[in-house]
Amino acid sequence: MTYQLSTLQNGLRVASEHLPGMESIAIAMSVDVGARHEEEAEGGLSHLLEHMAFKGTSTRSARDIAESFDAIGGQFNAYTSLEHTVYYAKVLKEHLPLAVDILSDILLHSVFDPQELKREQGVVLQEIASHFDAPDDLIFDLLDRTAFPDQPLGRSILSTPERIMSHTREALVTYMEKHYAAPRMVLSAAGNVKHEMLLDLAERYLAPLSPGVPRPPVVPGRYVGGDDREADDLEQLHLLLGLPALSAHDDDYYALQLYSSILGGGMSSRLFQEIREKRGLAYHVSSMTAAYADCGMMNVYCATGENEAAELPMLLADEIKRMAGGVTEAELSRVRNQQKAELLMARENPGRVAGWIGRHLLVFERYKPLKEIIANIEAVTHDDMRRVGALLLEGMPTLAALGPIGKLPPHEAVAGRLLA
Template sequence: MGVEVSRLSNGLTVATENFPSVDTVALGVWVKSGARDERDEEHGMAHLLEHMAFKGTKRRTAFEIAAEIENVGGEINAATSVETTSFFARVLYEDLELGIDLLADILTESRFDPEELRREQHVILQEIGAAHDTPDDIVFDRFTETAYLKQTIGRSILGTPETVKSFTSKDIHRFMERQYGADRMVVVAAGKVDHYSFVRQVEKRLGSFRPTATSVPAPQSVYTGGDYREARDLMDAQVVLGFEGRAYHVRDFYASQVLSMVLGGGMSSRLFQEVREKHGLCYSIYAFHWGFSDTGLFGIHAATGGEDLAKLLPMIMTELQKAGQHIDQQELDRARAQYRAGLIMSAESASSRASQIARQLLLFGRPIDREELMDRLGALTVDRLTDLSSRLFSSRPTVTAVGPVETLASFEEIAGQLGPEPIFHRIAV
């Protein structure tokens, strides 16, 4: 039957996809509100709210939330991203009503108890410290901060110790009331689920949820690019070279996804073969493309010893320039097959499928069927990928590096190899 979608009287979107061959259901509530929707003084609030959602409601203690789901062998969790927050569960199909009730309870009746808040603030401070002590985490935080200088879209999701310690229970309640409305939320279930029965149960528990969020949309992002390098006494250097990518809605989004696989999507990719296998200049290298609602980031991450850093980036940039001149049909076919297989494999997981449907509903307002996605992939040509490469990699770069970075080429040299010298921002630590 495919994906079925209904809309409640308060505007809440409810969607299901039935997998008749399984006996479980993955369900969740996805909210179009994330880290980029925070005010300056709220940095880290979306992530803290996600943590606090499981710390007790008017009906259940924190222990009772955990015990009730685990008593039936289920799972419950949440996640915060730049643009969304999700609360999800996985249960046996006969326990679906309990899953709905628990998720609705934490969204409508959370207490955000001050004592629980103090404990969870301490946990997040430890999380911030652990991220700072992990070079391959911190280099990505600095990458987004540099790519979108002084903008909420580029900030770390975790927040800072100062902001996290400042939050009160009232602050969290106000943030949730401002950001969470039925018009920005979708409820999705995938697995052994009857659509109309699920809709009735969601209506019962969330049909009276406030219809609209009152906050204004996050400001339009502006890609700035720039340079950040942090010298640390480490055995290896973590480096990310990036460029402005493509938003979900634009024509080149899927082309950018496939291009990242051509360049660094596996052991047969260009960068892996040329940089790691043939020249041994790093022990890890891959390319990625992140799409957002109004922008994107295309990047290459590599980890190498300090003695190879001077040769590493010039070789990466040479491969990027080559991609703007020629891509083999075989490379495109291989990357397209990888992407296609990933879509099909994820569709066989109820949890992955529920998340995919939710993202599509929040971003496009409708589920996108597999045939449409395959048509988009099938329309890609080598000419289109080479044209995209020449445009992407001649734009203003973002360079971030953590570790023994003394031999890394200057930003001017890196930018000069890629194209005309751009306006840039430099941060040195």
């Protein structure tokens, strides 16, 4: 497995990792722009622009783009996060030139036809409506806007119907020119790829990318915490408990990942065993982390019945508080093995590897070798775990709830249980 990195004269980074024994190649164009880069009036533009990228160029219609990938049995898509936008494709190795050609075409020559924009705005409105019909998705919007109030990290990636419908073709073009600059982009590939070929294709198709101009600094994330609960006629109460955590750059990042896994990362986790197996209070309970460039959170999610709403948040608080006192060697060993297995298995997926390369170069300015990541996981100590546990209890928790909230305890009671 060979990793190589080159940089074009315009600043675009071109990176690849050859994975032996594969017939396919996954490519990704990762752009250092997401919802947190948007000014308030630009809400939803990152996501809308991602949608519009596949809606036609000066030489290809939207149908041409779709049929080109279908004709070779390829896959293509894109996604937007709070910090990045990623366009990706997976094709057989002989079709790499076409895949790079099309991805380059949509990034350089999209026409943003006003009629296509109007139709795609309607599609995004349907996506927003679908989001509101999914309480296990919507609950995360409540959490973010409460944990990070009045700042970009607290806004929805999808934005609002009113904001989406206000955007014009000119707004899309201006936003793209502002953020889609070669030094803020990475073309990555993994699988049966030859770096020299990828570099030649990048120079042929992507050399015209603008080197860009400086843009305003991103608004720093500032965790606040608090309470946000919405009554809704649902069968279950959806609950998220958020705690201030760490950025992706923090020295204790890997300790936090292990900590979250012990707390709620699987069927043997503390929360699963206590809340579901022992007490039968919830079907789904889990913990997860959100690590941004400058801040982060650890979240616990569960869904339960109305009658269990009074007890469950307090039990979550008790378990989090208890775990801050330390974990067992058996628990630490188990989650180390889980994390390593997940990484090694994911490495067999070229799409995951191409995505890792792009994200690492945008976030860390280098691609972290798998051996280094595994060494960091193995190096986590019990002192590290206790330090992370104490950190999680240093700030105001965020409680977000959606559904039958009548029996839910007040935020002060949950916070008091955690911070006492």
